[in-house]
Amino acid sequence: MIKKQLTQIFFIVGGTLSFAGAVAQLFEYSLAPYIFSLGSAFLIYIQLRNALDNNNVDTRQKRLARIGFFTSLLLALAAYFMFTSSNLWVVAVLIYALSTLTLSFRGN
Numbered sequence: 001m002i003k004k005q006l007t008q009i010f011f012i013v014g015g016t017l018s019f020a021g022a023v024a025q026l027f028e029y030s031l032a033p034y035i036f037s038l039g040s041a042f043l044i045y046i047q048l049r050n051a052l053d054n055n056n057v058d059t060r061q062k063r064l065a066r067i068g069f070f071t072s073l074l075l076a077l078a079a080y081f082m083f084t085s086s087n088l089w090v091v092a093v094l095i096y097a098l099s100t101l102t103l104s105f106r107g108n
Contacts, residue, residue, distance in 0.1 A: 007046060014042025018075065022093060025082055033082035040075035047072040064103055071099045 021036025051069040054062045074096040081089035 007049070010042050011046050014039045014046065018043060021082075025089070033079060036082055037076075037079040040072075040079050043075055044069075044072045064106060068100070068103050071096060071103065074099075 017035055017039025019039070021032050021034075021039055024032035024035060047065075047069040051062075051065040054065050074092045078089040078092035078096070081087075081092060
């Protein structure tokens with residue numbers, strides 16, 4: 001119970017920080033890559049735990065969790081592009097968002 005609540009808090013904090021970092025990057029705020037990276041680290045950690053903690057589920061759910069983890073690594077790539085002052089971070093975040101949306105419908 002507490003583990004699930006902690007995961008939900010990490011997800012909300014990670015999503016909020018990532019979104020705030022992306023918006024701050026659009027306004028060229030100097031700390032934006034750090035804010036985005038911190039939020040991305042939370043989201044990647046959650047996806048990693050999802051991929052590793054799927055012991056009692058079928059192979060389809062395990063596969064979707066692994067795809068979700070590898071997709072979340074796009075956030076790390078986006079953070080790298082933010083630090084290098086490249087605009088390719090937008091493409092990485094867009095691919096992440098579209099694949100996460102697709103995975104959310106496939107998971108049900």
